[in-house]
Amino acid sequence: MVHSDTYRCGPIEMRVATPTEALREQVGYNFNLYNVPWPETEISIRLDVTESNAPCTMLSGNYLTAQRTHVDVTGTGLAATSPSGARAVFSRKDCRWTLTVPGGPLDIWPITDMEHLLSLVVSTAWRQAGWVPVHAGAVTNGKACAILCATSGGGKTTLTAAMIRRNWKTLGDDKLLLRQRADGIMEIKALVHAFNLYPHARKWFPEVGDLEPLPRYSVWTEKRKVCIEDIWPGKTALQGSPTHLVSIFQDKTVDGIKLTPLSANDALSTLLRQTVIPTHRHTAQYLVDTIAKTANSLTGIAVRIGTDAYCSPDAMIPLENALS
Amino acid sequence: MTDTMMTLNPDVVVTVLEEGAVLLELQTKFFYSVNSTGWAIVQMFENGATVGQINAQCVAWGAPAADMEKVNAFVQAFTDDYLVISEGGPGDNSEVSFNGPWVLPVVEKHKEPLQRVMVSAFDPSLPLAE
Numbered sequence: 001m002v003h004s005d006t007y008r009c010g011p012i013e014m015r016v017a018t019p020t021e022a023l024r025e026q027v028g029y030n031f032n033l034y035n036v037p038w039p040e041t042e043i044s045i046r047l048d049v050t051e052s053n054a055p056c057t058m059l060s061g062n063y064l065t066a067q068r069t070h071v072d073v074t075g076t077g078l079a080a081t082s083p084s085g086a087r088a089v090f091s092r093k094d095c096r097w098t099l100t101v102p103g104g105p106l107d108i109w110p111i112t113d114m115e116h117l118l119s120l121v122v123s124t125a126w127r128q129a130g131w132v133p134v135h136a137g138a139v140t141n142g143k144a145c146a147i148l149c150a151t152s153g154g155g156k157t158t159l160t161a162a163m164i165r166r167n168w169k170t171l172g173d174d175k176l177l178l179r180q181r182a183d184g185i186m187e188i189k190a191l192v193h194a195f196n197l198y199p200h201a202r203k204w205f206p207e208v209g210d211l212e213p214l215p216r217y218s219v220w221t222e223k224r225k226v227c228i229e230d231i232w233p234g235k236t237a238l239q240g241s242p243t244h245l246v247s248i249f250q251d252k253t254v255d256g257i258k259l260t261p262l263s264a265n266d267a268l269s270t271l272l273r274q275t276v277i278p279t280h281r282h283t284a285q286y287l288v289d290t291i292a293k294t295a296n297s298l299t300g301i302a303v304r305i306g307t308d309a310y311c312s313p314d315a316m317i318p319l320e321n322a323l324s
Numbered sequence: 325m326t327d328t329m330m331t332l333n334p335d336v337v338v339t340v341l342e343e344g345a346v347l348l349e350l351q352t353k354f355f356y357s358v359n360s361t362g363w364a365i366v367q368m369f370e371n372g373a374t375v376g377q378i379n380a381q382c383v384a385w386g387a388p389a390a391d392m393e394k395v396n397a398f399v400q401a402f403t404d405d406y407l408v409i410s411e412g413g414p415g416d417n418s419e420v421s422f423n424g425p426w427v428l429p430v431v432e433k434h435k436e437p438l439q440r441v442m443v444s445a446f447d448p449s450l451p452l453a454e
Contacts, residue, residue: 067451
């Protein structure tokens with residue numbers, strides 16, 4: 001029996017066919033992550049999930065080389081392979097992906113590879129729709145809107161929570177879409193209104209409560225997924241026009257937080273590192289255009305955050321002042 | 325090198341900004357910023373140009389003879405990093421515009437390249453060991 005489901009991932013409508021309940025659950029788990037409602041569908045993608053134990057040779061990764069996913073450009077679109085044997089093929093003309101996973105019980109590696117392939121599916125679709133996926137957080141107070149940049153585990157979520165505590169709203173802590181509107185204005189939009197928080201964040205933010213009993217976000221992390229509105233009602237925002245770029249550094253030598261201006265080149269470098277740029281000229285051109293023009297329009301601030309910075313809500317006042 | 329025709333490496337994408345341009349080399353993932361004069365010279369590379377043609381054009385844009393050493397160093401930086409390749413026929417650079425005033429061309433290579441291997445198609449972070 002084939003299950004047919006439709007998901008909304010920001011501006012994308014995903015029409016998905018899965019052959020088993022287990023695969024249906026996996027796809028649903030990944031796509032239901034994008035819980036921010038968008039008013040319009042900008043592009044519709046079909047995804048057929050199938051099972052096969054046929055051997056799979058890793059591709060060269062001439063379009064994109066990720067840790068467990070190699071993606072090549074083909075005559076008709078893209079093809080991707082993973083070490084577990086999970087793979088995917090995209091037909092650009094038909095806007096259709098076929099994702100094949102090894103048959104039998106799903107263990108950790110096929111699940112991990114499937115997550116990465118589904119990430120490729122949505123990222124490709126967002127780019128097709130003219131958006132740039134950005135691995136960053138964002139906060140806004142209605143006037144200023146800051147993109148918060150750091151590597152994975154670098155403190156985007158905690159700083160976002162600290163700004164929420166100062167009455168700012170957030171567009172999300174690590175997944176945003178960015179584009180230049182027809183009138184030239186840069187805009188960012190929210191995709192996910194959930195945080196992945198370490199249980200120890202409670203010591204700084206008691207309002208999050210005891211997160212230990214919640215299931216882990218993934219097998220690779222201690223983080224727990226929490227709905228932002230459940231903890232901080234009214235503190236989410238759907239979109240903003242970015243005014244600042246904040247580059248986050250954790251620095252044990254700093255007391256509280258320390259701010260320094262970012263040069264235009266450092267702001268560019270920071271924002272470029274928050275998005276995946278495939279080795280494909282046409283795609284890369286659009287992404288670099290959008291990122292460079294955005295970075296060029298922002299005021300950049302480097303924020304060094306000491307270990308005690310989140311103990312007091314007032315520690316964020318210098319950052320608030322800089323953003324104002 | 326004066327007569328060698330140089331064209332922009334097809335693996336380089338260029339984004340024009342108000343005060344210059346940004347270049348990303350897709351294979352090495354290094355990126356570069358150039359000022360307005362640098363962008364004007366890059367446009368000549370897009371069409372194909374020799375060092376001699378670039379020098380002549382820079383003089384036409386107001387460069388004093390004493391600046392040619394710096395202009396040639398700019399070109400050499402592009403050659404050293406394979407941002408230009410030695411091929412192609414003579415280009416038509418009559419459309420390349422530079423509205424001055426003349427300043428020395430500057431190219432800044434950013435310290436670290438972008439990640440060539442990343443966590444996933446969404447997350448550009450450097451992967452951790454599994």
